[in-house]
Amino acid sequence: MELVRDRLYFVNLDGIADKDLREACAELTWRSYRSILDAPKTENRLALVAFSGEVPVALWLSVQMPSEGQQRSHSLLSLVVAAAWRRRGVATRLIQMAEAELAARGISLVTTSYSSILPGAAAISGLLLNHAWIEPKADRIRICGRVGDTVTTSKAWDLLLRRLQSRGIRYLSWQDTDFDVIERAAVMVDAGQAPEWSDPRPWSGSLCRQLSLAILDGKGDLAGWVVCEPQPTLNRWYFPIGWVTPTEQDRGTLVGAYLEGSRRIQAKSGPSALAVLEASPRQGRAWSLFEKHFSSFALWSDRLLISQKTLSADGP
């Protein structure tokens, strides 16, 4: 392997004023992160660029997460090396520089998640392991499909929906409830009646109230919720959270909620609109249920691999 160590130098994107040069740097990450690179407030992000001469060849992009207690953490959103520069130690140098910079800022934890079907997934896993990150493990399953396919593929859906109806299960848009779903859900999370991962508060700024659903049981009590977020840059609807009370688990109630969500998206945006469902192993059987019910007509499905590293102010 040719080491490029001595010919590379590293620049914080915030120090680059030239518009064309910033554009060239932005080519080194996904389009959906463009708004983060263009944001006027920069203190909560690290955008570190590796240059060879005038040419940006790699970009590390991480953002600070809302702090939990004393620990301040960053989430690595993307780490990309230009194709012609790969396998020459560029990412190795960049990750070392970024970790040192974050530690100097008092960041003690850096986390990341990436798709198992990303062409570079094996490479990034190897790179992280080389740098003493925790072994990446599958955390969530994501399934992407056209809402029209979800609605029309199976006659079994009608049966399921009729059964849910006969039990008095109702799915209401968050706009149509006579209580604030986020407030009510927050009370349940804080009281330990709903798990932390189901907390919709972190999504309150970006979710779509019209398409997020409250799940009411036969007595009219809140028995779960589904959060729906528009992702216009990716041209899709995303369901990051779906939770039902233990009584409603394994009764098709959550699957029914996603079907209802798909119907509503279809009514709003047409049958070819894309939806992405997400489930975590912490949701128990939901993971395998989604694979069983939705994978057969998915355009793609993947696992999100997660990893993290504790940073020390004294360096590695």
Ligand SMILES: CC(C)(COP(=O)(O)OP(=O)(O)OC[C@H]1O[C@@H](n2cnc3c(N)ncnc32)[C@H](O)[C@@H]1OP(=O)(O)O)[C@@H](O)C(=O)NCCC(=O)NCCS
């Ligand atoms: C992942 C990526 C950043 C690695 O950059 P790089 O500069 O080629 O990495 P390095 O040369 O520093 O290699 C460091 C380690 O990464 C791993 N690695 C890099 N490329 C690899 C590959 N093609 N296959 C397997 N492991 C690989 C190895 O463990 C390697 O260590 P080694 O050379 O001692 O075996 C680069 O391949 C890339 O940009 N991929 C596309 C974008 C992407 O998927 N980014 C990750 C998610 S945002």
